[in-house]
Amino acid sequence: MSLRRRKRFGSLSGTAPTKRALRPPGEARQGLRKGRHGADCYQTALRRARARGEIVGCTPMHPKPAVVRAWKVTSGTVEDPAPRESQRAIRAVSLTALWALNGGIHIKKFQPPRPKPVPRNNSSSxxxxxxxxxxxxxxxxxxxxxxxxxxxxxxxxxNQSxxxxxxxxxxxxxxxxxxxGEKISVIITARDHNKDLxxxxxxxxxAKLFNAELKASVYGEVVDHRNGTYSVxxxxxxxxxxxxFVxxxxxxEVVQFLxxxxxxxxxxxxxxGYFEGPGPNKTRIREVVECYLKWGADGNWRKGDCCCEHKDIKTGTVWQCERPKKLSCDKLVRHAxxxxxxPLNLFEQQLFTKQLTNVAISGDKKIINVFPSTAPIGTMEKCRSGMSTPVPAGFYLKDVWNSFVCKTRQFSPAxxxxxxxxxxxxxxxxSTTRQWFEYLERNVPGIKRMNLHTHPKGGPLMAVxxxxxxxxxxxMHGVPLRLGVVMPIIDLHYISNDIDEIAGGAHAVVVFTYCAHLVFHSITFYIYEVAKIRQSVVALLSRAPETTVIIKSGNTAGLKNIYQSDWYMLRLNTVMQEMFRDIDGVILLDVWQMTSCHYLPENIHPGPVVIANEIDMLLSYICPA
Structure with a gap:
């Protein structure tokens, strides 16, 4: 145990613990005296705790000493051996709250409680x-x-954040x-709630540049200088x-938790997981249990002989469901x-409040006047595979995306x-590629959806x-998949398996995205899945090199919380781009910048204007100018 950690747990109130501070309050002391082991029980317990390397401290920020807690650190995880009665007593203690008015935001200033223990199994490490x-x-x-x-x-x-x-x-x-065509430089200076750098x-x-009247905007990449300043x-x-706009x-501090x-x-x-099978007297038995991904050598999220395991033969991905009480494991039929x-404790929740998340910061609001230039801007290069995505990748003007990657155009319905x-x-x-399906269904003359007797939100869907x-x-791709509808699990296919079933050729266009539903899981599992997809794409292009293969990146989302954050999405996008960077014949269609700088509120399902521009980009690769 390091001195720093010992000091932090030994005296959470900021002062060195004294003999008096280590004594329980009056009622607790009285209870110990009345106990059958006598008054020496408490001091003996303290000596034994110290001998075992445990750390003894007091409940923080209470005017009187509170119930003593012994914290034991095992393999880097803080464990609390206190019985439930003691935990309830501690939670009942009122924390001293210091409220400060900070630029119109009320901030509750307090020492963080003990974090929830995070399971050590299934870790990326x-x-x-x-x-x-x-x-x-x-x-x-x-x-x-x-x-x-x-x-x-x-x-x-x-207030340190x-x-x-x-x-x-x-x-x-x-x-x-x-x-x-000129550029401006912007410096961002980060300060905490005490106004300290x-x-x-x-x-x-x-960051972005915008003009609301012209419906114009362009994305700016923020460079972190790792000293509290940033440039764009x-x-x-x-x-x-x-x-x-920044x-x-x-x-x-929040990114650290993410x-x-x-x-x-x-x-x-x-x-x-929905299990269903035959019951007595021609009845049907239905059971609903919880399911989760199994990942890693010790990846069970339930311990013991708890679960049914469903392993995909080709990808090796293992899906676990709690064992039904009446039905066998092979009766899993639907998923939702x-x-x-x-997982956030009270302190972490304070940092995730809406008042501190996705908030515009103040700065130079001066109008920038831009005049025409004789030098051309943009590119005339034909859209093809192997093209890199610059920053910016393009810009909006009058709600039309002008790409700097390659020469794009707007397509009429015909x-x-x-x-x-x-x-x-x-x-x-x-569902973001389903938006593309629905757009083509509405905007390609004469195209009709076939009735496959599937859910319109879950698919599979087909139009001719x-x-x-x-x-x-x-x-839809396979599990893990967070759906708002109940779907037959047999209709959920892993992308790599579906690609393996495509013959390919000049007539075939394969488009996939694999991002939004993976923000709930380890980056190492994501890499594992992308590696399988890459293997299938390489095999497809080997047997049919004329096939058009397009990867749609993840887009920005509306929610900015512990469940769904653009920081997660940015991380997954980076992995996907890096892993396909050197694969010939693959097109990376980056919609991140398109959704990040548009004036519409960010949403996991971008608005119609953005989707229309994404489809024009898609068609510009299929039918380059």
């Missing part, structure tokens, strides 16, 4: 590169790609006018006026999302039908247009 199906060199490269700075200390007060009220941005060397990085800021370079791509989505719980096996979401469970003539389009993944011989499929 015990997963090797071999387990993920990649090389040690690739794992090292991926770790560098997703590296994110974190606080250099464990904060114990909310980054404040959106006191953090600011400024434009460096602002001029009276600019020309289209932050000494470390890790805050999750987002913003391109000036349109003629007219522009303003800078927001703090998560403080570095990473911790993403890499733990704590089940932030649960799933329901279940309850949510938060042009959409002509582009997809004699094509079979396979859309796979989640006979005149131009167009077929469009959509299907």
């Amino acid at each position: 015990i997963i090797s590169a071999f387990d993920m199906g990649i090389s040690d060199e690739e794992w090292e490269r991926l770790q560098k790609a997703i590296d994110w700075p974190f606080p250099d200390q464990e904060i114990t007060y909310l 980054t404040s959106p009220v006191h953090s600011t941005f400024s434009i460096v060397g602002l001029k009276e006018s600019y020309q289209v 932050k000494r470390y990085g890790g805050d999750f800021f987002k 370079e913003l391109l000036l791509p349109w003629e007219g006026q522009a303003q800078v 927001r703090l989505e998560h403080s570095s 990473k911790k719980y993403m890499e733990s096996s704590f089940p932030r979401t649960h799933f329901n 999302g279940g309850r949510m469970e938060s 042009q959409k039908a002509n582009c997809l003539k004699n094509k079979i389009v396979y859309l796979m993944g989640d 247009e006979l005149k131009n011989n167009i077929v469009v499929h959509w299907s």
Whole structure:
């Protein structure tokens, strides 16, 4: 036990414990005296606790000594051996609350309670590169790609975290006018709730340039200098006026929690498995149990002989369900999302409040005047595979996305039908590719949905247009999958398995996304699944190199909490891009910037204007200009 940790647990109130402080309050002492072991019981317990290396301290911030707690640290996890009665007594103790008015935000200042124990099993730390199906060199490269700075200390007060009220941005060397194609530099300075400069990085800021009247905007990448300051370079791509907008989505302290719980096996979401089979006298037995992913050598989220295991033969992914009381394990027939469970303790919840999440910060609101330029802006290069995504990847003007990746165009309904003539389009993944299916269904003349007797939100779905011989499929990926509807589990296919069943060819367009539902699970499991998909894509392009393969990135989401955060999505996007970076014949369609800078409120299901621009990008790759 380090001195730092010993000191922190030994005296949570900030002062060294004294003999008096280590004594229980009057009622507790009286109870010990009346106990059959006598008054020496308490002091003997203290001596034995110290001899075992346990740490004895007091309940923090209470005017009188409270019930003594012995904390034992085993394998890095804090365990609380106190009986339930003692825990209730401690929870009943009123914490001293100091309220401070901070720029219109009331902040409750208190010492954090003991964190909820995070299960140690199924942790990323015990997963090797071999387990993920990649090389040690690739794992090292991926770790560098997703590296994110974190606080250099464990904060114990909310006011030590980054404040959106006191953090600011400024434009460096602002001029009276600019020309289209020039750039401006923006400096972001992070401060805590005491108005003190932050000494470390890790805050999750987002920045953009916009003009509301022109419906124009462009994304800016925030560079973390790891000392409390950040910089952004913003391109000036349109003629007219522009303003800078910066927001703090998560403080570095919150990002630290996001990473911790993403890499733990704590089940932030649960799933329901529906078992059904024959009963006596021609009846049907139905049972609903909880299910979850099994990942890692000790990946059971329930211990003992608790569960049925359903292993996909090709991918090796194991899905666990609690054992039904009456039915056998092979009677699992349907799947749905279940309850949510938060791992956050009271202190962490304070940091996740809406007043501190996804909040615009103050700064230079001056109007930037941009005049025409004789130098061309944009690109005339034909859309094809193997193209990198620059920052910015494009910009909106009058609600039309102008790509800097390749030459895109807007497709009329007739042009959409002509582009997809004699094509079979396979859309796979989640509800964001279903939005693409529904858009094509509405905007390609003559296309009709076939009645496959499936749920319209869960699929699989199919639409055809006979005149131009167009077929469009959509299907959900396999579990883990958080659905709001109950679906036959046989209709949920792993993307890699579906790709293995496609012959491919010049007529085939394979589009998949694999992001939104994976934010609940370890990054190592995500890498494992993406490695399987990559293997199938490489095999497809080997047997049919004329096949068009497009990966749609994840987009920004509306919720910014422990369950669904853009920081999770950004991390998964980075892994997907890195793992497919060197695969010839694959197109990476980055919609992250398209959803991050648009004026519509961020939503896991982007608005119609954004979807229309995404489809124009898609068709520009299928039918390049």
